[in-house]
Amino acid sequence: QVQLVESGGGLVQPGGSLRLSCAASGSIFSINDMAWFRQAPGKGRELVATISSGGRTNYADSGEGRFTISRDNAKNTVYLQMNGLKPEDTAVYYCNANILTRPGIILQSSAYWGQGTQVTVSS
Numbered sequence: 001q002v003q004l005v006e007s008g009g010g011l012v013q014p015g016g017s018l019r020l021s022c023a024a025s026g027s028i029f030s031i032n033d034m035a036w037f038r039q040a041p042g043k044g045r046e047l048v049a050t051i052s053s054g055g056r057t058n059y060a061d062s063g064e065g066r067f068t069i070s071r072d073n074a075k076n077t078v079y080l081q082m083n084g085l086k087p088e089d090t091a092v093y094y095c096n097a098n099i100l101t102r103p104g105i106i107l108q109s110s111a112y113w114g115q116g117t118q119v120t121v122s123s
Contacts, residue, residue: 002026002112004095009117016121017083022095022114024076029107032098034071034078038091038119045094051078062089085121092116 008020024031035050049059049069057069068081078095095114100107 002028002099002101002110004097004112004114006093006095006114006117009093009119011120011122012085013123014086014121016085017081018085018119020080020082020093020095020117020119022078022097024097024099024112027101027103028076029100029102031073031076032100032109034069034098035096036069036078036080037094037096038089039094039116040088040091043091048093049080082119085119087121090119090121092118 006022036048039045066084071078
């Protein structure tokens with residue numbers, strides 16, 4: 001079994017910073033793309049940022065210039081550094097990873113989700 005566990009959410013004032021972490025564990029052969037999504041109350045889940053296994057990054061317009069996604073492949077961990085936070089960044093943040101496992105002799109690729117971590121930006 002594979003698990004993704006997020007941490008680092010919380011309450012922060014506008015203009016503040018938070019660093020989210022998401023660690024993958026279990027019977028992992030390798031991890032391809034990793035990403036952060038978020039879901040605000042009453043809204044759908046939206047992409048925040050992605051990072052490839054080689055470190056190539058992409059950002060949604062909402063986080064461009066304020067958020068930085070990174071990963072530590074040795075630790076199977078992805079991070080999201082969020083600076084200049086705004087009230088509209090309030091949401092549950094989820095990490096997502098495309099992970100290869102080898103339950104038998106054949107590699108299997110599946111998308112996994114973390115349980116989510118709450119980020120609240122408010123004065």
